[in-house]
Amino acid sequence: GNNNPYVQDNEISFTHWNLNENQADFLRFTKWAVGILRSNPVFCRRNFLKDNDIKWLYPNGQERVDFEEDDKPRVLGICLSGEGIDETDEWGHPIIGETTLILLNAENTAIPFVLPSLSEETQEKTRWVLVLDTHRPQILEQIIEGKGLYLLSERSISIFKMDHRH
Secondary structure (H helix, E strand, O other), X not given: OOOOHHHOOOOOOOOOOOOOHHHHHHHHHHHHHHHHHHHOHHHOOOOOOOHHHEEEEXXXXXXXXXXXXXXXXXXXXXXXXXXXOOOEOOOOOEOOOOOEEEEEEOOOOOEEEEOOOOOOOOOOOOEEEEEEEOOOXXXXXXXXXXXXXXXXXXXXXXXXXXXXXX
């Protein structure tokens, strides 16, 4: 039998579009999260990442320089450089995005994560702005300085962008 729902016009393919409050909230959150990803060129690259475009981080804020074959981290930070895109727009201007920090926690408990300070050579403090937390979607625009602690909730993803408005 054919159970492909795309070719059936019956209860198998029926989608109930009258959303309850929780479903509507989830739809709004999903649209908002997709908007964050689509608005930042670091997530819309046409080319593969190079080594200097990405940094992998331990929860203590230190960079991971190598992964062992059996190393399966359950808590991980990923820092994507907004300046390392190495692409141009249709007018030949360099595409520059926002340097973005993604924190992932697959553990059953919250984990304190030290946010990186990327400006150590200039002695300026790096400031991070929370733009998404899947565990607490209502918390926005929280600012944390580099080397500061962020409590990464259990089984969650948090996304920060670098704040350039010192």
